[in-house]
Amino acid sequence: MSAERVNPAGLSPPTGFSHAVVATGSRLVFLxxxxxxxxxxxxVGDTLPEQFERALANLLAxxxxxxxxxxxLARVTVYATxxxxxxxxxxxLGGIWRRLAGRDYPAMAVVGIVRLWDERALVExxxxxxxP
Numbered sequence: 001m002s003a004e005r006v007n008p009a010g011l012s013p014p015t016g017f018s019h020a021v022v023a024t025g026s027r028l029v030f031l032x033x034x035x036x037x038x039x040x041x042x043x044v045g046d047t048l049p050e051q052f053e054r055a056l057a058n059l060l061a062x063x064x065x066x067x068x069x070x071x072x073l074a075r076v077t078v079y080a081t082x083x084x085x086x087x088x089x090x091x092x093l094g095g096i097w098r099r100l101a102g103r104d105y106p107a108m109a110v111v112g113i114v115r116l117w118d119e120r121a122l123v124e125x126x127x128x129x130x131x132p
Contacts, residue, residue, distance in 0.1 A: 017108035023074045023130035029066045034058035035121040043120040051122045053096045068129045070101035076127035083112040
């Protein structure tokens with residue numbers, strides 16, 4: 001994929017995301033929402049950072065299985081059951097993101113929600129990627 005990350009000077013400087021991503025490629029990969037489910041179908045981890053790490057690892061595993069890499073992500077949406085906790089943990093979550101996915105940030109949004117499908121889940125990530 002060829003990706004141009006666009007961050008206009010007139011907008012607030014982005015931290016951990018890009019304002020826009022212009023992606024050129026030949027294959028789109030739509031990634032289903034991933035929570036912190038282990039292979040046994042049970043939520044792994046009790047804290048937001050633990051669950052975020054597993055959910056991101058699951059999202060990236062699905063992407064890699066489809067032939068992509070983290071830099072191919074064009075858009076990711078994070079659904080959090082506690083946005084205040086997400087904001088409080090943002091530096092730690094950013095470190096997890098950089099360790100697993102690098103610094104080629106996709107366009108992103110964090111959405112506060114009441115609950116997820118699995119009541120123990122604190123966070124879910126979905127998105128799409130553009131592959132060469």
